[in-house]
Amino acid sequence: MLKEWRHRRAVQRVKPGDGRPLKRFRWWQMLTRALFHLRLKNDDGRQTVYAVDVRHQNHSSSSGRVIAHLYLDGRRHAESTVPAVFPVQGGTVEVRTSTFGLKRCHYVTAEGAEFQLVPDPASAEGRRARLDLAHPVLSRWIGFLSVNVLVVGLVLLILQLAEQITRAPEGVAQYVGTFTSPVDLPAWGNVVVGLCTVAASTERALRLRYHWLLDGGAG
DSSP: OHHHHHHHHHHHTOEEOOOOBOOOOOGGGTTTEEEEEEEEEOTTSOEEEEEEEEEEEEEOTTTOOEEEEEEETTEEEEEEESSEEEEETTEEEEEEEETTEEEEEEEEETTSOEEEOEEOTTSHHHHHHHHHHHOHHHHHHHHHHHHHHHHHHHHHHHHHHHHHHHHSTTSTHHHHOOOOOSOOOOHHHHHHHHHHHHHHHHHHHHTTOOOTTHHHHHO
């Protein structure tokens, strides 16, 4: 019920586009822009091309949320703040973002089937997808490493928070005792761990992978 209500609200946020042409993806936009494509065949055999363009630095002045733009055959067809649900031929395109990029950009048919849109080859997501195709074993190891980095970062964060809470004046120490973290990192160590977790979550965002505890905690 709640999911359906959110879906309807997202559809209501969609505004018509201004017809501007889609700009080509530039290499210097890899950290600030995501571009995905969807090709659908019409009943008469013709092909309709949709594109989802998200500028991570482009926010709505009223809500502060990131804006997603939907292009139809190269022209700006609609726009919406994220999370966005764009009505398209045969279903909808759903777009959601995280702190580190996109966590969802899928075509959902009227029957409920889901298909991830294809990233633009020039984008960071497209380059990561090519790595997965060309070197699947290496790609799996990188993904495995990303998950483990986030797990380690989460464990260290929990240990440090537990120590701070139990040592705080009038805290929970009087009930559960004082906890001392077995890992005591220097300031530079915490900086390194933080940078590693950001890199790991960014790598996962390039594959549209997201977990509320791992990637959300890193944000």
